[in-house]
Amino acid sequence: NAGVTQTPKFRVLKTGQSMTLLCAQDMNHEYMYWYRQDPGMGLRLIHYSVGEGTTAKGEVPDGYNVSRLKKQNFLLGLESAAPSQTSVYFCASRRSAGGPEHNEQFFGPGTRLTVL
Amino acid sequence: AQRVTQPEKLLSVFKGAPVELKCNYSYSGSPELFWYVQYSRQRLQLLLRHISRESIKGFTADLNKGETSFHLKKPFAQEEDSAMYYCALWGTGRRALTFGSGTRLQVQP
Numbered sequence: 238n239a240g241v242t243q244t245p246k247f248r249v250l251k252t253g254q255s256m257t258l259l260c261a262q263d264m265n266h267e268y269m270y271w272y273r274q275d276p277g278m279g280l281r282l283i284h285y286s287v288g289e290g291t292t293a294k295g296e297v298p299d300g301y302n303v304s305r306l307k308k309q310n311f312l313l314g315l316e317s318a319a320p321s322q323t324s325v326y327f328c329a330s331r332r333s334a335g336g337p338e339h340n341e342q343f344f345g346p347g348t349r350l351t352v353l
Numbered sequence: 354a355q356r357v358t359q360p361e362k363l364l365s366v367f368k369g370a371p372v373e374l375k376c377n378y379s380y381s382g383s384p385e386l387f388w389y390v391q392y393s394r395q396r397l398q399l400l401l402r403h404i405s406r407e408s409i410k411g412f413t414a415d416l417n418k419g420e421t422s423f424h425l426k427k428p429f430a431q432e433e434d435s436a437m438y439y440c441a442l443w444g445t446g447r448r449a450l451t452f453g454s455g456t457r458l459q460v461q462p
Contacts, residue, residue, distance in 0.1 A: 241396075270449055277362060279439060279454040280397075287448060295449065327397065340385060340443050342450055344397040 238263050241345035243328050249351045250318045258313040258348050260328030268331040269311035270295075270342065271303060273324040280327065286311055318352045325349050355380040355444045359453035366430050367461050374425040374456050376414075376440030385443040386416055386423040387450065392436045400425075400438070410434070430460045 241262045250256055260269065267288050272280040272295075282295030286305040300322060302314045311330075315322060328345040356379045366372055378384060388400040401409045403416040403423060414425045423440060437457050441450040 268448065272452075277454055279359075280452040282449050282451075285449050293448070329397075340450075341387075341399050341402070346396045 240264065241328055241330055241343050243326075243345040243348050245348060246346070247349045249353065250315075251353050252319060254318050255314070255316050256318065256350075257315075258326055258328075258350075260311045260313070260330075260345055261309055262311075262328075262330040262343070263309060264330060264332070264343065265308070266330035266343075267308075267333040269305065270329040270331075271301070271311065271313045272327045272329065273297065273322075274327060274347070275324050283313065283326075318350075320352045323350060323352045355384070355442055355451050357440050357442050357451055357453035359438075359440055359456050361456045362454070363457045363459065365459040365461065368432055369429050372425075372427045372430045372434070372458065372460075374438050374440075374458065376423045376425065376453060378421050378423065378440075378442050380421075380442060380444050382444060386414070387441040387443065388412070388414055388423075388425050389439045389441055389452075390436050391439070397439065430458075432460045432462060434458060435460045 244259045270285040271283040274280050281297045284303040286292045289308040292303045304312045326348045329342040331342045358377045386403045389397045390400045391397045412427045439455045440453040
């Protein structure tokens, strides 16, 4: 199993450009997440999904959109990139709601995005 | 609202010294606490969770509900422990982990 994968690994954008980050998981997990990691701020939740076709806002959703058309994929879109969106983006997945054994989140390797 | 606080951005110790990474939380219900670790240029991975009461790589963490703390401890630090450590909380009814800001542990030879 590949676990959670993310593409691309690195990207440089100019202000105003758009792009989509792809997250894929092969563990048949219901829940998927997008976080951004910034120095001194830890990981902050952008959007998440509790199942195919459903999405919800996290702590810092502004400037981002997401889609979960297939269970195994969770896309993060930036319509008009801004320098404040320079960050490392992590995708994660979790098996499902349920007991404590379901609460571990598995992370992807990250995408380093720079917006000039 | 739930919150996780890691007061130290950087903790530097010498090899063989004891380590304690602090984590405090605020949550009105019964939380589940986790420690995640991120080694250089690697993805975050689960280190341990309080419900398991386990010791992983020599690390332990005890949930203290009275002090609302979940400090991570290791009696003798190793150079390979150098990494970023995140405390995270799972609150009942929530659908995602809430992370602290992280502590970078530097173990010097």
